[in-house]
Amino acid sequence: MSVTRLMDIASRSLGVYQRALDVTAHNVSNANNPDFSRQRVIFGAERTEVTAQGDWGTGVQIEDVVRAKNELTDIQIRTYNQKYNDANKRSDILGQIESVFSEPSELGLSNLMNSFFNSWEKLSVTPNDSSLRNAVISSAQSMTSKIQSLYEGMDTAKGDIFNEANDKVRDINNYLVQIQALNKQIIDSAVNNNSANDLKDKRDKALDELSKLANISVSYDNKGGATVSIGGVFAADTFSYVQFKTDIDSSGKLSITTSDESASPALNGGDLYAICDLYSKKIPEYQSKIDNVANAIMNSVNAIHSTGFTLQNPPTTLINFFTDYSNGKLVINQNILNDPKNIAVSKNGEIGNGDLALDIAGIANSKLIEGKTISSYYSGIVSGLGADKLQSDNNAEANQLVLDQLSIQKTSESGVSIDEEMTNVIKFQRSYDASAKLIQVADELLQTILQLV
Amino acid sequence: MRISDQLLISNYLSGVNKSKSEIQKIQTQILTHSKINKPSDSPSGTEKSLRLVEQLNANTTYSDNIDNGLSFMQTTVSTMGSIQDEVQKIQVALSEINNASVTSENLKNYADKVDLAINSILDLANTEYDNKFIFGGTDFSQAP
Numbered sequence: 001m002s003v004t005r006l007m008d009i010a011s012r013s014l015g016v017y018q019r020a021l022d023v024t025a026h027n028v029s030n031a032n033n034p035d036f037s038r039q040r041v042i043f044g045a046e047r048t049e050v051t052a053q054g055d056w057g058t059g060v061q062i063e064d065v066v067r068a069k070n071e072l073t074d075i076q077i078r079t080y081n082q083k084y085n086d087a088n089k090r091s092d093i094l095g096q097i098e099s100v101f102s103e104p105s106e107l108g109l110s111n112l113m114n115s116f117f118n119s120w121e122k123l124s125v126t127p128n129d130s131s132l133r134n135a136v137i138s139s140a141q142s143m144t145s146k147i148q149s150l151y152e153g154m155d156t157a158k159g160d161i162f163n164e165a166n167d168k169v170r171d172i173n174n175y176l177v178q179i180q181a182l183n184k185q186i187i188d189s190a191v192n193n194n195s196a197n198d199l200k201d202k203r204d205k206a207l208d209e210l211s212k213l214a215n216i217s218v219s220y221d222n223k224g225g226a227t228v229s230i231g232g233v234f235a236a237d238t239f240s241y242v243q244f245k246t247d248i249d250s251s252g253k254l255s256i257t258t259s260d261e262s263a264s265p266a267l268n269g270g271d272l273y274a275i276c277d278l279y280s281k282k283i284p285e286y287q288s289k290i291d292n293v294a295n296a297i298m299n300s301v302n303a304i305h306s307t308g309f310t311l312q313n314p315p316t317t318l319i320n321f322f323t324d325y326s327n328g329k330l331v332i333n334q335n336i337l338n339d340p341k342n343i344a345v346s347k348n349g350e351i352g353n354g355d356l357a358l359d360i361a362g363i364a365n366s367k368l369i370e371g372k373t374i375s376s377y378y379s380g381i382v383s384g385l386g387a388d389k390l391q392s393d394n395n396a397e398a399n400q401l402v403l404d405q406l407s408i409q410k411t412s413e414s415g416v417s418i419d420e421e422m423t424n425v426i427k428f429q430r431s432y433d434a435s436a437k438l439i440q441v442a443d444e445l446l447q448t449i450l451q452l453v
Numbered sequence: 454m455r456i457s458d459q460l461l462i463s464n465y466l467s468g469v470n471k472s473k474s475e476i477q478k479i480q481t482q483i484l485t486h487s488k489i490n491k492p493s494d495s496p497s498g499t500e501k502s503l504r505l506v507e508q509l510n511a512n513t514t515y516s517d518n519i520d521n522g523l524s525f526m527q528t529t530v531s532t533m534g535s536i537q538d539e540v541q542k543i544q545v546a547l548s549e550i551n552n553a554s555v556t557s558e559n560l561k562n563y564a565d566k567v568d569l570a571i572n573s574i575l576d577l578a579n580t581e582y583d584n585k586f587i588f589g590g591t592d593f594s595q596a597p
Contacts, residue, residue: 031458038457098491103499110503111510118514125518126585352590364511375507376500383500386492393493404467408460415457 003445009059010438012046016060017432023065024428028421035205037067037414038421039197067197070413074204077406078211078218080399082269085212087395089274093161094389097286100153103382109150110382112143113297113375114364121361123345127354128311133340137332140321144330147294151328154283154290162254165246165275168213169256172272173243175206175213176228176236182206183225183238190224200224214256215269231265233258253280282388287328289381294330296368296377298322301360308344308356315349316342521583528582536577539570546570 020041030036044063049056102108119139123132182203189196203226210216210228216235219227225238235242243259254276257264267273302320309315319342324331336342345357369377482488492499546566578588578597589597 034459094493095491098493101492103492104489104502104506108503110507114507114510118510121511121514121518125521126583129584364507376504379500379503379507382492382503383496386494386496386499389491389493390496407463411457411460411463412455415459417455417457 003442003449005056005058006442006445007439009046009057010435010442012059012061013435014432014439016043016062017428017435019062020428021425021432024421024424027416028418031416031418031421035201035208036416037069037197037201037204038416039065040068041065065195065197067195067200068414070409073406073410073413074208075218077403077410078208078216080403080406081208081211082215082273084396084399084403085271086269086274087392087399089271090278091389091392091396093157093274093278094282094385094392096157096160097154097283098385098389100150100157101382101385107146108382109143109146109293110375110378112139112146113378115139116143116297117361117364120345120357123343124354124357124361127345127357128352130340133343136343137337137340140332143297144332147290147330148328150290151287154287155328158279158283161275161279162246162248165254165256165272165279168272168275169244169246172210172213172230172235175210176241176243178206179203179210179226179228180236180238180241183236187223187225187238196224211270213270214265214267214272231267233263233265252284255280286381286385289377290328291325292369293374293378293381294325294328296374297363298325298330300363300366300368300374304356304359304363305344307347309346309349310344311341311346311351315344315346315351317344317349319344525582525585525587528580529587532577532580532587536574539574539577542570543567 020043023039023041027038030038042063042065043060046058046061049058103110105111116136116139119132119136123129123136126132182199186196186199186203189199207216207218207226207228210230214230216228216230221227221238223238227237228235230244233242235244244256244265245259246254247257247261247264248254255264256267256272256276267276302322305321306318308319309317310319319335320333321336321343322330323333333342345355345360346353347355364375365373367373372380481490489495489498489502543566546563550560550563580587586597
């Protein structure tokens, strides 16, 4: 029951409020850091001193500095990150493929196929007109080069997204290394009774970024270490981490595996899922449909053309208009390119007979692929692609809305409010002032006692 | 609900972004004068538009060909008319020879007349339309 007790309590609270002001300053200065969670000082009463005169309070202490954080929101954000990034990446890549088709426009394959068949129809009127024959050849050339550019455009897209997959996998590996290191640091600080708030923020950030790339699940052990798995395959914890790599199997499917190829994650979300799925399924599907179109054109035109007679003297027959189709390359017979007279549209060898040209033009109306005409099959491909893209767009938008809502929840819980912090500054400053005043009072009390002597 | 400064800013930005992307969409429509610029703007609309454009092209070619055929036929008809005229001239000349008192002088005159008519019939038989001999049969590259 001495004056020094007052001094003790007051000087302890000076330290506590200084620390509280530090935390506030830390919050204010991180107000614009989106990954930062605001920190709160938890005050608690110092251990009471039990004496013969009764219980004596000994002032305040800082029990903990905690992050204002809602773990549930974080988990939901990661779930929707996976969905949103999957849909968004799909929409990006499909947009790229969409632009390769350049439909609907004059430059699209649809229009070029029309001109091809129309040029035959025109030729049927004046079959021995060399300018019309050249028109057939040039329209065939623009059509074949468009088919080729479609095919190659999709190959390029595949190459691009393969590179992107490699980049993303490298990112994943970096994050896993980072998470393992952070786990270690966080557990080390826990041993020293530190809550390691800023390290946890960093780890959360890494987990968020990881969830944009692939479907991950996270669990925490009792020491605060996070265990991450990607697509059901263990990826990182406090003690170790796994590295991944991309893999293309013999059938051309893209997937990711651990670097020792012992396990491959089952992807169902994030950028990588969109990339792998489009690379392995969607793009080859579009390409094989383009193959169908090109093969149908080649076979049906050849079937009629080979029965016809050329303008040569004497007329020759059994000539194919297209010689070969593979991997987007529809090849026009070189003899025809050299001499348009080799186009065979005469049914009976008579010069001036153009019946077969009309038959070839009629291919445009015959149902050759899956019960559809070539051009309606083709427009089916285009609208299918459009529908895929639209669906991804809508998915992305819907998930974006949820993410927006979740991030509002997150910032509402964890974001720094400058007003609130400034109020705290005033509060803590007042307490600091008061504590200082108490020291002064204690001093004066001491003086008074001293003067008594 | 607790409102943080981040929240206000991100809310504002996402709102602005949304409006801007709408503006961008509408501007593209204005600039290109068409509502469908990519298949994903309207998948079913794209399919329909491709089909209609295809039909339109086919019909244009078809009607071009019909026009072509019509002009060809018109040329043929008028040439036939001219041939008929010439044949009539010969007929008239022949009937005059039959009736009138014919001298050798006269006869030569008539012969010239008939000759002239036959020559013009031959010329008419070689009438070309668009570089095609209209009476040339299927191989209209050769003069009949």
